[in-house]
Amino acid sequence: MEIDVKEYKRVSVIAVSGRIDSATSSEFENELNNLTESGRVNLVLDLSAVEFISSAGLRVLVTTRKAVKSAGGDVVLAKPSTQVNETLEIAGLDVLFEKFPNREEAVASF
Amino acid sequence: MFSLRNSPIAKKPLHPSKAIMARRTLTIQAYLDQIQIIRDLVSLAAADADFREEESYAVQLAVSEACENIILHGYGQENEASIEVEVLATPGELRVTLWDDAPPFNPATNPKQPDWSTDDPPIGGLGLIIIHRVMDEVMYSRDGDRNRLSMCKRSPTFQA
Numbered sequence: 586m587e588i589d590v591k592e593y594k595r596v597s598v599i600a601v602s603g604r605i606d607s608a609t610s611s612e613f614e615n616e617l618n619n620l621t622e623s624g625r626v627n628l629v630l631d632l633s634a635v636e637f638i639s640s641a642g643l644r645v646l647v648t649t650r651k652a653v654k655s656a657g658g659d660v661v662l663a664k665p666s667t668q669v670n671e672t673l674e675i676a677g678l679d680v681l682f683e684k685f686p687n688r689e690e691a692v693a694s695f
Numbered sequence: 696m697f698s699l700r701n702s703p704i705a706k707k708p709l710h711p712s713k714a715i716m717a718r719r720t721l722t723i724q725a726y727l728d729q730i731q732i733i734r735d736l737v738s739l740a741a742a743d744a745d746f747r748e749e750e751s752y753a754v755q756l757a758v759s760e761a762c763e764n765i766i767l768h769g770y771g772q773e774n775e776a777s778i779e780v781e782v783l784a785t786p787g788e789l790r791v792t793l794w795d796d797a798p799p800f801n802p803a804t805n806p807k808q809p810d811w812s813t814d815d816p817p818i819g820g821l822g823l824i825i826i827h828r829v830m831d832e833v834m835y836s837r838d839g840d841r842n843r844l845s846m847c848k849r850s851p852t853f854q855a
Contacts, residue, residue, distance in 0.1 A: 607763045608727035637734070637752075639759050640821035647816050671752055675828050676821050681813055 588616050596695050597625045598663075598688060602634035605642030614645045621649065626658025629691040633664040638672045650681060659683075663691035717743045717784045725776045725795070730762045733780050737791060743784040746850050754848050757829035758791050760822035761802065761844055769797030769842065787853030792845045800842055802826065803835035 586603040597620050605613055620628065628649070632638075650660050661683045662669070673679040685691035721736050723729040734755040741751035762778060770776055779794040806823045827833060832847040 604731070606727070606730065606759065607767070608730070637755070637759075639756060639763065640825055641763065643821055644818050647818050650816075667749070668752055671749055672756060672825075675753060675756065675825055677808070677824075677828075678816060678821075681816055
């Protein structure tokens with residue numbers, strides 16, 4: 586798994602590639618916690634290059650969403666891969682996250 | 696998408712008769728980063744069973760969740776104990792059986808997901824929910840001193 590963070594004036598874009606599973610989710614969680622704890626609560630997750638995401642990854646998405654929403658922010662998804670969409674749908678959590686077809690539209694939504 | 700280049704899996708040739716199943720077995724140590732090897736094995740078997748890519752992914756996800764439960768809830772932590780897997784592929788059907796040496800742990804009871812709102816979405820128990828939503832059969836038994844979890848998925852799109 587690789588994580589790339591780009592910070593803009595009001596929004597942070599976090600691009601993840603590879604696998605988000607129980608072996609890697611803590612690294613993903615730490616990266617997102619660092620952002621939210623420093624007050625970055627408008628988050629775009631670019632998950633277009635995620636090959637696999639398990640419930641461990643979903644838990645990070647859900648807890649991050651809860652944290653940023655309580656601080657007046659939100660987390661949206663940019664071009665989630667078919668694997669991300671499939672895991673979200675199977676778990677019944679796809680309704681939680683607004684999705685955009687590309688990173689630019691996701692950033693512009695804030 | 697599901698690269699096997701670095702996977703230590705040896706593919707067994709399919710029997711010439713289509714009716715004969717392809718059987719693959721593998722044993723891993725109970726470390727979370729080892730689960731990918733089992734996912735690779737399931738991916739190979741799913742191709743033999745003529746599963747579509749999204750069906751293959753769903754079974755890989757369910758098996759992955761089962762393995763994670765064995766490591767984190769059965770054994771309680773990562774360690775050198777083993778998880779043994781057998782994957783049987785017949786046209787349109789996959790059967791995955793996992794054995795472990797952890798204390799009795801039964802994931803075969805279909806979990807009831809409580810009502811939830813978008814303000815308070817669920818965090819725990821997602822693994823079991825995924826397993827039961829993906830697989831057509833989930834059966835647990837004790838096999839001597841071992842846990843045995845057998846899961847079956849039939850492709851809804853397979854046509855002989």
